[in-house]
Amino acid sequence: MKVLMVCLGNICRSPMAEGILRHKAEEAGMDIEIDSAGTGAWHIGEKPDSRAIFTANKFGIDISYQRARQFRIDDFDKFDWIYVMDRSNYADVLAQARSEEDSKKVEMILNMAQPGKDMPVPDPYYGGDEGFNNVFKLLSTACDEIINSAK
């Protein structure tokens, strides 16, 4: 299975989602290919936000080696599932879909834990550490369900 996590900047939410899912897949002994990307181009080549690195680290997950990149259309070919963080990411990715097959790969990540609710992972960029802790918890629960659905 190949999974892509997508947010706006690819420096806060989706790098954490990538690190959390990789950690859980390793714990479960599952072979899942995981990457992340941003719909925006501002942070290409950058490390995750230091608060995202710090928060993941508290839970024993190293995301410091990850580098931001932008979502591109051939990601629809490379990945089986594309999990987005909020409605804006959803709209931006869906606008690039070439077919029904592409569109079906895209899902709001919190729908894995709360199906059909379309709850967003709040953007923690302009807040403090508490926002990052909240994002970590939300993503951890959703990633448990991604692992369960892949078993």
Ligand code: 4NP
């Ligand atoms: P992310 O957070 O989408 O979770 O990576 C953001 C990071 C940077 C910006 C916006 C959101 N920005 O506007 O630079």
